[in-house]
Amino acid sequence: MLKLEDVTVHYGATVAVDKVSLQVEEGEFVTLIGSNGAGKSSTLRAISGLEPVVSGRITFEGAPITNGKPQHIIERGIAHCPEGRRVFPHLSVRENLEMGAYRRKDRQAIRDDVERMFDRFPRLRERTAQPAGTLSGGEQQMLAIARALMSRPRLIMFDEPSLGLAPNFVEQVFELVTEIRAGGTTVLMVEQNAYAALELCDRSYLLETGNVVLQGSAQEMRENPDIRKAYLGG
Amino acid sequence: MDQFLQHIVNALVLGSTYALLGIGLTLIFGIMRVVNFAHGELYAFGAYVSYALVSLLGLNYFGSVLLAGMLGLLLGAAIEFLLLRRCKLENIDEVMLIMIGLMIIMQNAELLLWGGVAKVVPTPFAQESITIGGIYLSPTRLFVFCAAVVLLIAFYLIIERSRLGLAMRATFQDRDAAKIVGVNVGSIYTLTFALGSCMAAVTGALLAPVFVVAPTMGDLASLKAFAIVILGGLGNIPGAALGGFALAAIEEFGSGYISTAYRDALGFLAILIVMVIRPQGLFAIKERVG
Ligand SMILES: Nc1ncnc2c1ncn2[C@@H]1O[C@H](COP(=O)(O)OP(=O)(O)O)[C@@H](O)[C@H]1O
Numbered sequence: 172m173l174k175l176e177d178v179t180v181h182y183g184a185t186v187a188v189d190k191v192s193l194q195v196e197e198g199e200f201v202t203l204i205g206s207n208g209a210g211k212s213s214t215l216r217a218i219s220g221l222e223p224v225v226s227g228r229i230t231f232e233g234a235p236i237t238n239g240k241p242q243h244i245i246e247r248g249i250a251h252c253p254e255g256r257r258v259f260p261h262l263s264v265r266e267n268l269e270m271g272a273y274r275r276k277d278r279q280a281i282r283d284d285v286e287r288m289f290d291r292f293p294r295l296r297e298r299t300a301q302p303a304g305t306l307s308g309g310e311q312q313m314l315a316i317a318r319a320l321m322s323r324p325r326l327i328m329f330d331e332p333s334l335g336l337a338p339n340f341v342e343q344v345f346e347l348v349t350e351i352r353a354g355g356t357t358v359l360m361v362e363q364n365a366y367a368a369l370e371l372c373d374r375s376y377l378l379e380t381g382n383v384v385l386q387g388s389a390q391e392m393r394e395n396p397d398i399r400k401a402y403l404g405g
Numbered sequence: 406m407d408q409f410l411q412h413i414v415n416a417l418v419l420g421s422t423y424a425l426l427g428i429g430l431t432l433i434f435g436i437m438r439v440v441n442f443a444h445g446e447l448y449a450f451g452a453y454v455s456y457a458l459v460s461l462l463g464l465n466y467f468g469s470v471l472l473a474g475m476l477g478l479l480l481g482a483a484i485e486f487l488l489l490r491r492c493k494l495e496n497i498d499e500v501m502l503i504m505i506g507l508m509i510i511m512q513n514a515e516l517l518l519w520g521g522v523a524k525v526v527p528t529p530f531a532q533e534s535i536t537i538g539g540i541y542l543s544p545t546r547l548f549v550f551c552a553a554v555v556l557l558i559a560f561y562l563i564i565e566r567s568r569l570g571l572a573m574r575a576t577f578q579d580r581d582a583a584k585i586v587g588v589n590v591g592s593i594y595t596l597t598f599a600l601g602s603c604m605a606a607v608t609g610a611l612l613a614p615v616f617v618v619a620p621t622m623g624d625l626a627s628l629k630a631f632a633i634v635i636l637g638g639l640g641n642i643p644g645a646a647l648g649g650f651a652l653a654a655i656e657e658f659g660s661g662y663i664s665t666a667y668r669d670a671l672g673f674l675a676i677l678i679v680m681v682i683r684p685q686g687l688f689a690i691k692e693r694v695g
Pocket residue numbers: 182185186187205206207208209210211212213214
């Protein structure tokens with residue numbers, strides 16, 4: 172469904188992503204793991220069209236999307252739930268959800284989807300008119316996920332959705348991601364918490380300083396001695 | 406007492422146009438982080454459009470205001486598309502230099518086209534003031550006030566109620582997140598600059614029959630627009646509206662009770678004081694558009 176071939180991303184002289192190749196099949200749950208600064212976020216940002224790709228190719232459902240404009244990427248069915256949540260702090264919860272559907276034209280269906288999100292996230296319904304910036308971290312993460320779902324994506328990318336959340340919210344977020352995948356949406360998730368990532372996903376890629384150094388099924392990765400030592404605490 | 410009320414009325418009329426001018430500038434700054442030194446020249450542009458249409462072509466004043474607004478919209482879009490889009494907005498120095506250059510070009514173009522002599526635009530209204538309870542108000546100024554208030558409300562509705570306004574506010578609050586949800590940030594910038602320019606041009610055209618039209622008018626308008634925006638807090642739209650009325654009140658009461666000669670100086674003195682005691686602006690709660 173999604174295929175990256177030798178994708179390279181630079182920030183000035185820094186090479187953040189160095190000839191990364193990876194693949195996500197329809198219906199799969201794939202994770203990108205690796206320590207801070209490995210190039211995980213940059214990879215997702217390149218897919219979304221937020222960072223220019225200097226070399227390599229990205230294809231989605233067979234069509235080339237390398238260096239596509241973000242608005243065209245989301246129209247093709249790729250949603251991005253960014254690192255650090257990034258909800259619009261002074262927009263209301265409802266407006267944030269509406270922004271998630273910005274590229275859609277089916278007004279009635281958008282309204283129904285907003286209702287559906289409120290059914291799914293009762294805490295958000297209680298805060299419909301409240302500025303998103305006043306929500307707790309966990310609630311903001313729910314909103315960020317709901318906003319990404321509002322585009323009705325076929326592939327959804329999560330960038331460290333559990334970062335900085337209280338333990339009960341972390342669990343909730345991972346449950347939610349699993350649910351979304353069970354609902355038929357393909358998932359590509361970046362996660363520093365390798366333990367949780369490898370519990371949940373089908374396959375995983377390990378990134379180190381911009382390179383894919385290891386890949387395999389969740390079980391293979393869990394059993395790999397290097398990963399056990401460096402990422403799973405022995 | 407009559408004197409006091411007279412000042413209030415004058416301040417309201419002037420303040421409504423200051424609010425329009427300031428909102429245009431603060432909108433551009435808030436969303437694009439561009440310090441638009443040419444803002445006053447767009448105001449002058451509107452005034453000259455009105456002069457050309459009314460005094461030279463004999464068109465009606467109301468039509469000239471409408472056309473000035475539309476031409477301001479187009480000129481603003483062209484400036485964004487041809488100049489700003491080509492440079493990285495993060496390079497503040499570069500952008501400032503470009504805007505100062507644009508200001509110089511526009512001002513000299515006015516001088517070349519229309520000469521240095523001030524022009525007069527005739528008003529379509531009666532010259533005699535309306536008197537209500539000892540307070541005088543010319544029909545022209547009454548119209549300017551009503552038009553400005555209508556425009557302020559229209560602007561408020563665009564920002565707070567329309568899809569475009571929502572996208573503008575979202576872009577201001579988090580540009581990357583706006584891109585992620587599919588906002589074409591480039592076209593939001595074009596529309597923002599166009600809308601801000603349109604407001605300056607409309608203000609210039611509205612005020613053409615009230616003041617004279619001269620190539621230097623843009624300088625003072627720019628200075629005042631900056632003063633208003635600073636009073637209200639940079640990028641703060643309700644702040645700019647209040648800042649407009651505040652500056653007008655300071656000028657009006659200052660010239661009424663202190664000295665007419667220092668009218669403009671008093672306004673700028675007030676800005677200096679605000680910058681020292683409340684650098685975030687008089688009305689700044691938090692920095693935001695909308
Ligand atoms: N906006 C940026 N400007 C410059 N360097 C950046 C920027 N964003 C990320 N980097 C650098 O690129 C590398 C990869 O970063 P990132 O993709 O954020 O890693 P991860 O998400 O795996 O923590 C790091 O060395 C980081 O310092």
